Structure formats: structure tokens, C-alpha cells
Amino acid sequence: MNTPGQTATGPGLYIHVPVCASQCAYCAFFSMAPARELVAAWLAGIRRDLSELPDGFAPATVYIGGGTPTALEEEELARLFELLAGHVELGGAGEWSCEVNPGSLTSAKAELLRAAGVNRLSIGAQSFHPDTLRLLGRGHHADDTRASVELARQAGFRHIALDLIYGVPGVTAAMFAADLEAALALEPEHISCYCLEIEPGTPFSRRAAAGELAIDEAEQRRQFELSRRVLTAAGLGHYEISNFTLPGRECRHNGLYWSGGEYLGIGPAAHSHWRGKRWGHTEELPEWSRAFEETLEPAAKARETLVMGLRRIAGWNRREFRAATGFEINDLRGPEIARLAADGLLVETQESLRLADDALFISDTVFAELV
Numbered sequence: 455m456n457t458p459g460q461t462a463t464g465p466g467l468y469i470h471v472p473v474c475a476s477q478c479a480y481c482a483f484f485s486m487a488p489a490r491e492l493v494a495a496w497l498a499g500i501r502r503d504l505s506e507l508p509d510g511f512a513p514a515t516v517y518i519g520g521g522t523p524t525a526l527e528e529e530e531l532a533r534l535f536e537l538l539a540g541h542v543e544l545g546g547a548g549e550w551s552c553e554v555n556p557g558s559l560t561s562a563k564a565e566l567l568r569a570a571g572v573n574r575l576s577i578g579a580q581s582f583h584p585d586t587l588r589l590l591g592r593g594h595h596a597d598d599t600r601a602s603v604e605l606a607r608q609a610g611f612r613h614i615a616l617d618l619i620y621g622v623p624g625v626t627a628a629m630f631a632a633d634l635e636a637a638l639a640l641e642p643e644h645i646s647c648y649c650l651e652i653e654p655g656t657p658f659s660r661r662a663a664a665g666e667l668a669i670d671e672a673e674q675r676r677q678f679e680l681s682r683r684v685l686t687a688a689g690l691g692h693y694e695i696s697n698f699t700l701p702g703r704e705c706r707h708n709g710l711y712w713s714g715g716e717y718l719g720i721g722p723a724a725h726s727h728w729r730g731k732r733w734g735h736t737e738e739l740p741e742w743s744r745a746f747e748e749t750l751e752p753a754a755k756a757r758e759t760l761v762m763g764l765r766r767i768a769g770w771n772r773r774e775f776r777a778a779t780g781f782e783i784n785d786l787r788g789p790e791i792a793r794l795a796a797d798g799l800l801v802e803t804q805e806s807l808r809l810a811d812d813a814l815f816i817s818d819t820v821f822a823e824l825v
């Protein structure tokens with residue numbers, strides 16, 4: 455299990471499932487309606503990507519994300535697992551996550567996922583309030599989330615993560631507190647709370663441009679602090695800016711992203727970081743290709759790893775950072791770190807570096823000084 459502040463053990467495998475039953479109003483992820491011919495073409499592309507993986511590729515973590523993996527039909531999911539088993543050594547995958555949209559999980563799909571080896575479900579609850587779900591353009595109701603958790607437990611899942619969104623225009627702190635309580639009532643092992651951002655090209659960005667909705671940053675900060683108070687009081691440790699967990703249930707796959715670990719991504723829009731190179735696929739169906747490929751300059755890569763690792767509440771252990779990157783933290787950004795520490799935004803000790811509590815909500819501002 456990944457220990458915050460340390461380097462996660464990889465590699466990871468990410469599989470992008472580019473279909474969603476409908477487009478949420480705030481979402482900029484690449485996805486399309488799950489037409490069967492399109493899914494068949496996607497599976498053919500997945501087969502091609504899998505055949506290009508290194509021989510004997512044996513991921514320590516697998517993450518099926520999207521999109522909505524559970525929008526696939528049972529036979530499509532079964533075909534995906536058949537392809538994976540045929541190309542990847544899955545025996546060492548201690549954590550295998552799959553994203554789930556409430557309303558799209560059936561008991562047959564839950565059992566299929568479990569039988570294939572998936573052992574962690576990440577369920578996109580987002581809110582339990584009907585008005586908030588409607589505003590977000592979510593195609594589900596709060597009871598669908600409760601039903602998905604129930605189905606997952608019945609299928610034997612012992613690691614359930616729930617996602618919530620805070621800082622939605624018109625949603626008060628009291629309403630978000632009710633969302634937190636509703637999520638806790640389902641006794642998940644892990645909760646993620648994501649701050650709403652208005653992404654370009656989304657229905658929300660058009661509504662914002664038309665003056666129909668606006669982000670209230672002070673309210674967002676109140677709700678972020680509320681999530682910290684409520685979830686930690688309930689026994690979920692705050693281990694990354696957006697993530698809370700029961701002891702030992704941190705997401706190991708995301709731990710790779712936060713610690714500069716290696717991972718390979720397959721499917722459209724998927725990204726990879728492998729052997730000093732990084733590349734990403736185009737957002738295209740039925741065919742996709744490499745949108746970019748770059749060889750990382752070591753110091754720039756180390757600065758990026760520094761920033762990603764500071765997303766973890768424990769930050770970086772200096773020794774682990776040196777082992778992961780070959781650099782001393784202060785050789786990369788010494789003067790900037792000293793200034794940010796003097797301003798109370800970073801906490802420096804001889805052993806570690808982390809964001810100060812007051813800097814967690816404004817982490818992007820701090821990170822801009824360090825990359």
C-alpha cells in the first residue's frame with residue numbers, strides 16, 4: 455500500500471472507456487454516446503494498444519476510467535476483460551479500480567467486474583440533492599447511488615470510493631454538509647471531494663459566459679474546509695487535496711500520478727509516462743493516435759514530480775524525493791521554497807516538505823511558483 459509522502463510502486467495501467475449515456479454540464483472529458491458499432495471499434499483499438507504494450511507487462515495497479523465504463527454492455531465488458539487477460543499479466547495487480555456511474559451498474563455487471571478481478575469501485579455520486587444533480591446534468595438520482603453501493607457490496611466489493619462535487623453555484627454549505635452526511639451514511643472506504651471548475655467548451659462555460667452562473671470562491675473554500683472537518687471527524691484521513699480514506703485504503707493508482715511513477719494508458723485520450731517519456735492519445739473515435747510524445751528533461755520532470763507529490767497532505771519525504779528523481783528538493787527551487795515557507799504556504803523540515811493547511815485550497819497558486 456502506498457504510504458503518503460513516499461513513492462508509489464508501479465507500474466500502472468489505465469484504460470479509457472470513452473462512452474457516457476449523456477454529457478454532464480460541467481464535464482470536459484472525452485466521451486461519446488455508447489453506440490454499439492462505436493464500442494466495437496473502440497475494443498478493436500484497445501486490442502491494438504494492448505498488443506503494443508511491453509512484453510510481459512505486469513501492472514501493480516489497473517484503473518478503468520472514462521467516460522462511464524459501466525455504460526458498456528455486459529458482453530462488451532466481458533470482451534474487454536478477455537482482451538486484458540490475453541495481453542497483460544494481471545496476477546500482480548493488487549488494486550484494480552473501475553469507475554461507475556450510478557444507474558448504470560446492474561448486479562450482473564457488478565458480478566462480472568468482481569469475477570474479472572476488479573476490487574475497487576469508484577462511484578460518481580457527485581451530490582445527493584436532486585436540484586444539484588439536475589443542475590450538473592447528471593443522469594441519475596441519489597437513490598441510484600445508494601442502489602449502486604448496495605449492488606457493489608452484494609457482489610463482494612470491499613473497497614468503495616464515492617466522488618462528490620463541491621462549490622456548485624447555488625449550493626450552500628448546509629446543502630453540501632447534507633451531501634457529506636449522505637455519502638458517509640453509505641460507509642464508503644474512500645471519498646473524493648472535487649471543487650467545481652468551469653471548463654472551456656462545456657455547457658457550464660457557455661452559461662457562465664451568458665452570466666447565468668458564477669463560481670463563488672469564498673463559498674468553495676468554506677465547503678472545502680467543511681469537507682475536511684466532517685470527513686476527518688468521521689475517521690477518513692485527508693491524504694490528498696481532494697481525497698479522504700479509511701486507513702490503508704488510499705488509491706494506489708493515483709498514488710503513481712502523485713509520485714512520478716510509471717504508467718501506460720490505452721484508449722483514446724489516455725496518457726502514459728514510461729521510461730522517461732510521456733505521450734498522450736488523440737481524443738478520437740473509432741481510431742486514435744499519438745497526439746504528442748516528449749522526452750522529459752530531468753530537472754523539469756523532477757519539478758513536476760515535486761508539485762504532484764505536494765498534492766499529498768504529507769507532501770514529500772526528502773529522501774524519497776531524491777530516490778524518485780535524483781534531485782534534492784531545494785536544489786530545484788530553493789529560493790522559491792524559502793519565500794513560500796516564509797509566507798506560511800509551505801512547511802519545511804529537515805526531513806520533509808508539505809503544503810501548509812492554509813495553502814491546500816490555493817495549491818495551484820503555490821504550484822505555479824514551483825514548476
Ligand code: SF4
Pocket residue numbers: 473474476477478481482483485520521522555578
Ligand atoms: S459521466 Fe463522468 S465522464 Fe461522463 S460526462 Fe458525466 S462527468 Fe463526464
